[in-house]
Amino acid sequence: MSTKDDEMLKELALEEYKYGFTTDIEMDIAPKGLSEDTVRLISAKKNEPEWLLEWRLKALRHFMKMDMPAWQNFTLPEIDFQDISYYAAPKAKPKLNSLDEVDPELLSTFEKLGIPLDEQKVLAGVVAVDAVFDSVSVKTTFREKLKEQGVIFCSFGEAVQEHPELVKQYLGSVVPQTDNVYAALNSAVFSDGSFVYIPKGVRCPMELSTYFRINAENTGQFERTLIIADEGAYVSYLEGCTAPMRDENQLHAAVVELIALKDAEIKYSTVQNWYPGDKDGKGGIYNFVTKRGICKGDNSKISWTQVETGSAITWKYPGVILKGDHSVGEFYSVALTRNKQLADTGTKMIHLGKHTRSKIVSKGISAGTSHNSYRGLVKIGPGAEGSRNFTQCDSLLIGDRCGAHTFPYIENRNRTATLEHEATTSKIGEDQLFYLTQRGIDPEKAVGLIVNGYAKEVLNQLPMEFAVEAQKLLAISLEGSVG
Amino acid sequence: MLTINNLHAAVESQEILKGLNLEVKAGEVHAIMGPNGSGKSTLGNVLAGRESYEVTAGEVLLDGKDLLELSPEDRAREGVFLAFQYPVEIPGVSNINFLKTALSEIRAYKGLPPLEARDFLKMVKEKQQLVEFDAKLANRSLNEGFSGGEKKRNEIFQLAMLEPKLAILDETDSGLDIDALRIVASGVNHLRSKDNAFIVITHYQRLLEYIVPDFVHVLYKGRIVRSGTKELALELEEKGYDWIKETVGAENAV
Ligand SMILES: Nc1ncnc2c1ncn2[C@@H]1O[C@H](COP(=O)(O)OP(=O)(O)OP(=O)(O)O)[C@@H](O)[C@H]1O
Numbered sequence: 001m002s003t004k005d006d007e008m009l010k011e012l013a014l015e016e017y018k019y020g021f022t023t024d025i026e027m028d029i030a031p032k033g034l035s036e037d038t039v040r041l042i043s044a045k046k047n048e049p050e051w052l053l054e055w056r057l058k059a060l061r062h063f064m065k066m067d068m069p070a071w072q073n074f075t076l077p078e079i080d081f082q083d084i085s086y087y088a089a090p091k092a093k094p095k096l097n098s099l100d101e102v103d104p105e106l107l108s109t110f111e112k113l114g115i116p117l118d119e120q121k122v123l124a125g126v127v128a129v130d131a132v133f134d135s136v137s138v139k140t141t142f143r144e145k146l147k148e149q150g151v152i153f154c155s156f157g158e159a160v161q162e163h164p165e166l167v168k169q170y171l172g173s174v175v176p177q178t179d180n181v182y183a184a185l186n187s188a189v190f191s192d193g194s195f196v197y198i199p200k201g202v203r204c205p206m207e208l209s210t211y212f213r214i215n216a217e218n219t220g221q222f223e224r225t226l227i228i229a230d231e232g233a234y235v236s237y238l239e240g241c242t243a244p245m246r247d248e249n250q251l252h253a254a255v256v257e258l259i260a261l262k263d264a265e266i267k268y269s270t271v272q273n274w275y276p277g278d279k280d281g282k283g284g285i286y287n288f289v290t291k292r293g294i295c296k297g298d299n300s301k302i303s304w305t306q307v308e309t310g311s312a313i314t315w316k317y318p319g320v321i322l323k324g325d326h327s328v329g330e331f332y333s334v335a336l337t338r339n340k341q342l343a344d345t346g347t348k349m350i351h352l353g354k355h356t357r358s359k360i361v362s363k364g365i366s367a368g369t370s371h372n373s374y375r376g377l378v379k380i381g382p383g384a385e386g387s388r389n390f391t392q393c394d395s396l397l398i399g400d401r402c403g404a405h406t407f408p409y410i411e412n413r414n415r416t417a418t419l420e421h422e423a424t425t426s427k428i429g430e431d432q433l434f435y436l437t438q439r440g441i442d443p444e445k446a447v448g449l450i451v452n453g454y455a456k457e458v459l460n461q462l463p464m465e466f467a468v469e470a471q472k473l474l475a476i477s478l479e480g481s482v483g
Numbered sequence: 484m485l486t487i488n489n490l491h492a493a494v495e496s497q498e499i500l501k502g503l504n505l506e507v508k509a510g511e512v513h514a515i516m517g518p519n520g521s522g523k524s525t526l527g528n529v530l531a532g533r534e535s536y537e538v539t540a541g542e543v544l545l546d547g548k549d550l551l552e553l554s555p556e557d558r559a560r561e562g563v564f565l566a567f568q569y570p571v572e573i574p575g576v577s578n579i580n581f582l583k584t585a586l587s588e589i590r591a592y593k594g595l596p597p598l599e600a601r602d603f604l605k606m607v608k609e610k611q612q613l614v615e616f617d618a619k620l621a622n623r624s625l626n627e628g629f630s631g632g633e634k635k636r637n638e639i640f641q642l643a644m645l646e647p648k649l650a651i652l653d654e655t656d657s658g659l660d661i662d663a664l665r666i667v668a669s670g671v672n673h674l675r676s677k678d679n680a681f682i683v684i685t686h687y688q689r690l691l692e693y694i695v696p697d698f699v700h701v702l703y704k705g706r707i708v709r710s711g712t713k714e715l716a717l718e719l720e721e722k723g724y725d726w727i728k729e730t731v732g733a734e735n736a737v
């Protein structure tokens with residue numbers, strides 16, 4: 001590649017993070033440190049029943065005994081778990097019934113982020129939003145309208161109070177407390193998150209969406225999401241996230257559990273844009289998330305779609321346990337890394353039922369000196385007669401100082417299963433760039449077009465409104481360049 | 484409109500263009516012919532500003548403006564259009580979206596707002612008809628999976644959409660079937676006006692029967708060694724390039 005392109009590509013990625021502001025608001029913050037007392041404090045703040053406190057404490061004891069993982073493709077920075085505050089909430093409230101009761105500072109924060117909490121303004125009724133600010137849910141919109149159909153969409157804290165039987169039945173049923181270090185930590189100290197239940201035969205009438213915002217300093221965010229689609233139900237759910245620019249790293253360790261019963265379908269989309277740190281790798285979010293769904297009933301379907309552009313380190317493997325016969329699991333991912341970002345992401349498809357199918361489409365984009373890995377596991381159990389997997393892993397390199405890696409693991413214990421794997425690595429070609437600039441298109445925009453074209457198959461999976469956002473996000477993430 | 488004086492250009496430090504002179508006036512069509520490897524595509528790429536081609540001497544003026552100073556995108560916005568000999572595929576990028584972006588950028592450069600969606604679509608339809616370009620192709624990803632001929636026709640469709648001042652067609656006729664050749668030529672003839680100009684690079688006399696050139700030049704070893712009218716193309720078709728190579732050789736020997 002010629003020198004000008006080189007320079008341009010070198011500089012790609014320096015666009016400022018536009019969600020980096022902080023909100024000045026009175027906060028209720030727990031003292032730093034992790035102990036049984038911390039867990040008791042959180043549980044008490046949230047007025048939780050005894051069984052849940054016990055559940056948390058059990059998780060904490062596990063966490064204390066566990067070693068930090070060491071199999072990842074990079075050196076994990078040492079995290080001092082005693083130097084983090086595990087609970088932060090805007091003062092005033094906790095429970096809000098109308099918008100008037102929400103702190104105006106907070107409202108304007110979400111407005112700045114482009115998340116209107118005023119129901120009249122919300123995309124004419126297409127999306128219901130649950131907004132989580134640091135540790136607590138601030139406001140869930142459209143609750144009444146959803147209630148008419150029996151759909152429950154509320155903060156996790158409220159679900160514990162109002163639907164304890166559902167929470168008790170499903171919490172930890174897909175991601176056990178002992179699953180991994182960060183799942184154990186989350187189980188001990190999780191603060192809030194979203195809860196969704198779609199009753200039998202109901203097609204949720206609108207997109208459900210949760211918006212996460214880390215604001216407070218030196219806090220971790222540990223939210224917990226639980227989505228249950230009863231027999232024949234359908235729901236499409238989207239989460240988005242941003243954080244202020246801070247020089248210290250902040251930890252985000254969420255757990256998401258999805259349960260699809262017979263004939264049910266859950267579509268879960270993520271647009272992850274946590275603060276990635278500056279161009280020298282200072283600051284940024286450590287995004288260590290455990291996401292897993294179970295296709296419990298026959299003919300059920302779970303589909304994960306993710307667009308990952310943020311975080312200093314991303315480490316997540318949304319998976320599906322295909323237990324029901326003829327159930328379907330899908331994973332569509334675009335992960336973009338630049339500067340010094342690290343992303344290690346992929347999926348786990350566990351085929352247990354007969355004639356189960358899974359599809360994996362992963363598109364990695366690396367720029368700067370970042371490293372982007374796909375790590376996936378496809379496991380076919382002995383009973384998974386006639387199951388199929390199709391995996392496609394593509395990597396796109398921008399410049400020649402970044403890295404792309406693929407680690408596909410396969411464990412097949414049934415001879416009737418079919419597995420297909422395709423992988424490609426490509427570079428943005430000088431000829432492609434020249435073709436577009438020759439037509440009058442700015443080189444930065446040209447890269448944006450090429451990258452969006454490359455990611456199209458995944459972006460097409462997103463709900464319309466968010467696909468447009470995600471496209472812009474991909475283009476912006478590569479902007480700020482051209483010497 | 485276009486003035487090229489003593490242009491020298493190198494690729495990977497090997498000199499390809501060796502003192503090329505050419506004057507193209509508004510309203511004219513110039514054909515450039517010449518043996519393989521003589522530097523025809525190099526000329527197109529140099530005019531369009533491709534980075535890997537280094538201009539070592541000479542000047543190129545477009546309506547008095549120094550073209551060589553401009554970036555490729557600014558040259559395009561000034562009205563230089565290159566129909567590529569080998570158009571690339573850009574997977575997943577919709578043809579229409581790409582054209583909309585290109586057109587908006589060119590308009591913005593001229594201080595014009597982007598076209599309204601309705602007007603843009605009207606224009607797409609009009610131009611599709613003008614160059615008989617299949618609407619299905621217009622809606623597909625940019626050149627992805629297009630046949631060789633379809634790619635060439637897409638170049639002409641883009642040309643029609645972007646309405647450049649100076650269009651350079653690099654062997655747009657090669658790979659086209661007879662009907663397509665006629666359609667492309669009639670498209671170009673429709674687009675011809677007193678305000679724009681065409682440089683048509685071709686190996687075949689046949690194209691020049693449809694797009695009648697005002698001048699025909701022979702490029703050989705990086706220089707224009709013969710210029711004439713359309714009869715020169717006929718003569719070349721008949722005799723090949725040997726007689727030119729011989730005479731050039733003789734001249735150089737002097
Ligand atoms: N990128 C490049 N790298 C190395 N050599 C090149 C490059 N581009 C052109 N050349 C060389 O420059 C010379 C002129 O090439 P050019 O493509 O301009 O010829 P042409 O007249 O268009 O030929 P054709 O009729 O075959 O299309 C050739 O010898 C070619 O190999």
Ligand SMILES: [Mg+2]
Nearest residue numbers: 523524525568
């Ligand atoms: Mg050529």
